[in-house]
Amino acid sequence: MKQRLPLLITILLFGYAFLYIPIASLIVYSFNESRLVTVWSGFSTQWYSKLLENEQLLGAAWLSVQIAALTATLAVVLGTLAALALVRFRRFLGRGSLEVMVTAPLVMPDVIIGLSLLLLFVAMEGLIGWPAGRGMTTIVIAHTTFAMAYVAVVVQSRLAHMDLSLEEAALDLGARPLKVFFTITLPIIAPALIAGWLLAFTLSLDDLVVASFVSGPGATTLPMVVYSSVRLGVSPEINALATIIVALVTLAVLIAGFVLWRQEKQNRLDAH
Amino acid sequence: MKPTSARPSTRHLIIAVPWFWLALFFLLPFLFVLKISLSEPTLAQPPYMDLIREIEDGFVTLVINFSNYQLLLEDSLYLSALWGSLKVAAISTLFCLLIGYPMAYAIARSPLHWRLPLLMLIILPFWTSFLIRIYAWIGILKANGLLNNLLMGLGLIDSPLAIMHTPLAVYIGVVYNYLPFxxxxxxATLIRLDLTLLEAAADLGCRPWKQFLLITLPLSMPGVIAGAMLVFIPVMGEFVIPDLLGGPDTLMLGKLMWTEFFSNKDWPLASSLAALLLVVLILPFVLLRHFERRSEEGNP
Structure with missing residues (x-):
């Protein structure tokens, strides 16, 4: 095994270079003075100030953040319920269909999710008058539907590996099931809930296709603005936006990593 | 909560709430896709005719229209889009495996304290915006982009390579975006591999390459199939990558459906394309479920 070490390191170096060179090029050229994105003509932060003056883009970003926060919260509640049902109740009517409905959105092409939900919303509006028109509400419903599947997967794996003896002890001592859930189960699966919330938030913030189908005239999300500006050609403002997103994501991942690491360390200390 | 500890009413609620949400917003919409695909387009809001129409007062009739499906079979455009999607999905899945397998293998064989950071580095690009990751490749691949500037600066080529708006750009974009999957x-499958099997094989004189082909590769097949399907299925319906990186000759179902819906406002035809895509994806989905369940069962 040892003589293959250089080969393995080379594979990893090439793999990570492939993953990170495009992102690095975005960051470097966001500080380029020239409008021609790939010709370097000097350091400048002008595209960041241009970005902050772009009111259409800022408005879309604010709408996207609101949609993503609502989506993530709803998806965590629904996804956790689905995970609890699948992990804790072995047999029930509809188990097979729930399993399929939780896995399918993970791989379903987004053009299908978008079109089918739009047709449903149009038909529902014709039949019962709700949802009246399309916009933020319909986007949140659509995003929650696929995001809850991701949350369910994350929470399911945490629940499946959880030690049940704490819950059993509490029940034996007379605690009510609901109280056991809120004081014992919930804190134990909390890291998975946070990870699921962040994942759902990012998925929603990132979605172009589904939102384009189910959105109305008044609701333009950030990916829609980015998409139309990218279609018109490469623009340094998008590089600046990309750099801000990469910086925020890296910061969030570092904080999450640090918190998890501290928690693991604490758990190990507690165990001794 | 042992299976028995939750009160029946709580239990029903835990099951029913996500079940009904998904049934209403995930399953039921497919019936509407089927319904609209059987209707006729019209200039109205919404742009399709109802299947059940009142002809004279009191009399209703059901009009089912198969012409959309007929068109899909007769016009070569749609079958070549299906073929194009299959080709792009299959080739990029293969390349994802060829690049992803050695990386997964190298991470699984790395020292314990390296594994988590290395995995985090695989996932990190996935958390940044999908659109922006594709946009980054436009800057690299276009005629006066980074790659051409670099190659010309090194004197390796005289005139820019035409990569943007070709199938190659689509493959690069897909492989880049779907590699983590x-x-x-x-x-996950390689880390669970029993290393004593390899040691036993080595003790009996088996060469490393043979060990890999006879032991590691067969045992990691569930991971290979699951990973392949996680790429193949969504790429079949991919719209953004062929739209931004591909050219006018890049025919794919997702892109065609988008055009029929947004540019031609032909909802019934777009629905029949969605139905076609769904039917094609049933087999890969069944494969994915089967192998995911198998790798779950292997989980202690």
Whole structure:
């Protein structure tokens, strides 16, 4: 095994270079003075100030953040319920269909999710008058539907590996099931809930296709603005936006990593 | 909560709430896709005719229209889009595996304290925006982009390579964006591999390459299939990558459906394309479920 070490390191170096060179090029050229994105003509932060003056883009970003926060919260509640049902109740009517409905959105092409939900919303509006028109509400419903599947997967794996003896002890001592859930189960699966919330938030913030189908005239999300500006050609403002997103994501991942690491360390200390 | 500890009413609620949400917003919409695909387009809001129409007062009739499906079979455009999607999905899945397998293998064989950071580095690009990751490749691949500037600066080529708006650009974009989806399941199966099997084989004189082909590769097949399907299925319906990186000759179902819906406002035809895509994806989905369940069962 040892003589293959250089080969393995080379594979990893090439793999990570492939993953990170495009992102690095975005960051470097966001500080380029020239409008021609790939010709370097000097350091400048002008595209960041241009970005902050772009009111259409800022408005879309604010709408996207609101949609993503609502989506993530709803998806965590629904996804956790689905995970609890699948992990804790072995047999029930509809188990097979729930399993399929939780896995399918993970791989379903987004053009299908978008079109089918739009047709449903149009038909529902014709039949019962709700949802009246399309916009933020319909986007949140659509995003929650696929995001809850991701949350369910994350929470399911945490629940499946959880030690049940704490819950059993509490029940034996007379605690009510609901109280056991809120004081014992919930804190134990909390890291998975946070990870699921962040994942759902990012998925929603990132979605172009589904939102384009189910959105109305008044609701333009950030990916829609980015998409139309990218279609018109490469623009340094998008590089600046990309750099801000990469910086925020890296910061969030570092904080999450640090918190998890501290928690693991604490758990190990507690165990001794 | 042992299976018996929740009160029946709580239990029903825990099951019913997500079940009804998904049934209403995930399953039921497919019936509407089927319904609209059987209707006729019209200039109205919404732009399709109802299947059940009142002809004279009191009399209703059901009009089912198969002409959309007929068109899909007769016009070669749609079958070549299906073929184009299959080709792009299959080739990029293969390349994801060829790049992702060695990476997953290298991470699984790395020292314990390296594994988590290395995995985090695989996932990190996935958290940044999908659109922006594709946009980054436009800057690299276009005629006066980074790659051409670099190659011309080194004197390797005289005139820019035409990569943007070709199938190659689509493959690069797909492999780049879907790579984490093969690395993660492959890592999960490779990390569970019983290393004593390899040691036993080595003791009996088996060469490393033969060990890999006879032991590691067969045992990691569930991860290979699961990872392959996690790429193949969504790429079949991919719209953004062929639209931004591909050219006018890049025919794919997702892109065609988008055009029929947004540019031609032909909702019934777009629905029949969605139905076609769904039917094609049933087999890969069944494969994915089967192999995911198998790798779950292997989980202690």
């Amino acid at each position: 093969v690395v993660l399941p492959l890592y």
